[in-house]
Amino acid sequence: xxxxxxxxxxxxxxxxxxxxxxxxxxxxxxxxxxxxxxxxxxxxxxxxxxxxxxxxxxxxxxxxxxxxxxxxxxxxxxxxxxxxxxxxxxxxxxxxxxxxxxxxxxxxxxxxxxxxxxxxxxxxxxxxxxxxxxxxxxxxxxxxxxxxxxxxxxxxxxxxxxxxxxxxxxxxxxxxxxxxxxxxxxxxxxxxxxxxxxxxxxxxx
Amino acid sequence: xxxxxxxxxxxxxxxxxxxxxxxxxxxxxxxxxxxxxxxxxxxxxxxxxxxxxxxxxxxxxxxxxxxxxxxxxxxxxxxxxxxxxxxxxxxxxxxxxxxxxxxxxxxxxxxxxxxxxxxxxxxxxxxxxxxxxxxxxxxxxxxxxxxxxxxxxxxxxxxxxxxxxxxxxxxxxxxxxxxxxxxxxxxxxxxxxxxxxxxxxxxxxxxxxxxxxxxxxxxxxxxxxxxxxxxxxxxxxxxxxxxxxxxxxxxxxxxxxxxxxxxxxxxxxxxxxxxxxxxxxxxxxxxxxxxxxxxxxxxxxxxxxxxxxxxxxxxxxxxxxxxxxxxxxxxxxxxxxxxxxxxxxxxxxxxxxxxxxxxxxx
Numbered sequence: 001x002x003x004x005x006x007x008x009x010x011x012x013x014x015x016x017x018x019x020x021x022x023x024x025x026x027x028x029x030x031x032x033x034x035x036x037x038x039x040x041x042x043x044x045x046x047x048x049x050x051x052x053x054x055x056x057x058x059x060x061x062x063x064x065x066x067x068x069x070x071x072x073x074x075x076x077x078x079x080x081x082x083x084x085x086x087x088x089x090x091x092x093x094x095x096x097x098x099x100x101x102x103x104x105x106x107x108x109x110x111x112x113x114x115x116x117x118x119x120x121x122x123x124x125x126x127x128x129x130x131x132x133x134x135x136x137x138x139x140x141x142x143x144x145x146x147x148x149x150x151x152x153x154x155x156x157x158x159x160x161x162x163x164x165x166x167x168x169x170x171x172x173x174x175x176x177x178x179x180x181x182x183x184x185x186x187x188x189x190x191x192x193x194x195x196x197x198x199x200x201x202x203x204x205x
Numbered sequence: 206x207x208x209x210x211x212x213x214x215x216x217x218x219x220x221x222x223x224x225x226x227x228x229x230x231x232x233x234x235x236x237x238x239x240x241x242x243x244x245x246x247x248x249x250x251x252x253x254x255x256x257x258x259x260x261x262x263x264x265x266x267x268x269x270x271x272x273x274x275x276x277x278x279x280x281x282x283x284x285x286x287x288x289x290x291x292x293x294x295x296x297x298x299x300x301x302x303x304x305x306x307x308x309x310x311x312x313x314x315x316x317x318x319x320x321x322x323x324x325x326x327x328x329x330x331x332x333x334x335x336x337x338x339x340x341x342x343x344x345x346x347x348x349x350x351x352x353x354x355x356x357x358x359x360x361x362x363x364x365x366x367x368x369x370x371x372x373x374x375x376x377x378x379x380x381x382x383x384x385x386x387x388x389x390x391x392x393x394x395x396x397x398x399x400x401x402x403x404x405x406x407x408x409x410x411x412x413x414x415x416x417x418x419x420x421x422x423x424x425x426x427x428x429x430x431x432x433x434x435x436x437x438x439x440x441x442x443x444x445x446x447x448x449x450x451x452x453x454x455x456x457x458x459x460x461x462x463x464x465x466x467x468x469x470x471x472x473x474x475x476x477x478x479x480x481x482x483x484x485x486x487x488x489x490x491x492x493x494x495x496x497x498x499x500x501x502x503x504x505x506x507x508x509x510x511x512x513x514x515x516x517x518x519x520x521x522x523x524x525x526x527x528x529x530x531x532x533x534x535x536x537x538x539x540x541x542x543x544x545x546x547x548x549x550x551x552x553x554x555x556x557x558x559x560x561x562x563x564x565x566x567x
Contacts, residue, residue, distance in 0.1 A: 060337070075355055
């Protein structure tokens with residue numbers, strides 16, 4: 001138990017420290033790298049809570065794919081952060097109020113759980129007992145069996161969003177020269193090489 | 206007096222418990238990890254020499270033949286050279302990220318080995334979600350390359366980092382689907398169970414005794430091919446070595462690196478090749494299982510079979526580099542998204558359907 005507690009404090013401290021650095025780092029690329037550090041440490045926290053599948057999914061999906069593309073975009077953009085930071089004090093009250101609201105809501109939820117444990121579902125205990133059903137099996141049962149239609153609908157929503165994004169950015173250019181992969185592969189020496197001048201070996205041009 | 210003795214005794218018991226629960230398992234784990242680390246690094250040294258000899262043989266050259274008998278000491282000479290040279294960090298580089306990049310790469314490449322079983326119960330961490338862990342660690346590997354490329358502040362390195370990011374993210378998708386088909390057949394994410402499930406399969410269903418025909422490579426042959434090719438792309442190996450394309454990007458993301466930091470990047474590539482080969486062996490070639498379950502084959506220890514299979518796959522990796530010319534970038538992307546993704550997606554569907562209809566699902 002001591003070891004678990006130690007690791008909890010380690011991951012929690014690094015997560016909060018990294019999250020703080022995300023908003024204070026001068027270089028946007030460094031900020032994204034700190035964001036990734038925060039993600040990885042939250043995965044560690046998930047792991048400690050016994051949700052090893054969620055932990056690794058967080059790493060595979062968010063860190064391995066989403067954050068890479070994020071980093072990609074930030075590296076390509078020429079963001080002048082000094083300019084962005086200029087209005088920091090003007091926006092501070094609004095941001096502060098939003099932060100306070102979120103904090104208050106979290107405290108209310110956690111507080112009600114402490115005062116009346118029956119009021120909301122126990123967030124620490126997974127619904128099937130962890131010793132009987134493994135993480136992945138429990139999630140699979142819920143997502144693909146009990147709530148399969150909701151899952152399908154969520155997939156449809158994503159599909160619509162994806163098609164929408166493609167429609168918005170797709171421009172057909174009539175004059176563009178397109179690549180014909182089939183024609184490229186079908187080329188052979190007989191059709192691609194042409195003898196321009198009949199040269200005898202050893203004579204030169 | 207009595208009380209004091211009792212207090213001493215409970216303290217002694219606590220200490221004993223602490224040693225039993227933390228110190229001894231911790232020490233065993235550290236010893237196992239060190240042993241594995243040494244084995245992997247020695248294999249890397251062998252790999253450097255073996256690859257150069259293989260390429261030389263294909264090109265009809267001699268290969269390394271100066272340092273030691275038949276040049277076998279060449280990797281160690283290279284190693285010393287890398288260590289003793291002066292490390293140069295470019296003045297305009299982002300210094301901390303520049304140093305962290307290769308460290309991240311090499312740590313992640315070595316970390317994948319923690320869950321790979323080389324024999325029955327010969328594994329440092331026998332976790333339930335082993336294959337997912339490997340997938341997560343290999344998807345993190347891209348950060349080492351991006352950090353190195355960006356921090357170098359050089360256009361060649363940066364172009365390489367961008368190429369690498371796009372390439373690794375693309376091929377991870379098909380690797381993920383290949384892994385899912387294997388998992389569908391096995392019903393577990395534990396690597397040891399994946400190997401053990403290959404004791405019976407396509408061969409035994411035809412009424413043959415357990416043999417190499419039972420391993421997944423036969424039943425899932427298209428996925429085996431896709432996995433092998435995607436593994437080449439994931440490890441930035443030829444014919445997909447665009448991130449370090451010598452002829453256009455000088456040396457890609459490693460161009461500004463020198464000395465021991467370069468050594469780390471060099472090691473990363475080789476350790477990743479070994480790890481990917483090991484995963485291929487575990488997923489498709491039956492891990493430590495002998496090719497035939499009869500007398501002379503079963504006498505050989507499992508680890509020998511594992512190593513034999515591992516080095517066969519590594520040999521294939523080397524031969525590909527010696528024979529196949531480099532892909533163009535658009536061809537690489539086309540292969541990943543328009544060929545491998547549809548095929549592997551279809552195969553996930555087809556495998557699930559077959560398993561469900563025939564009732565073979567675990």
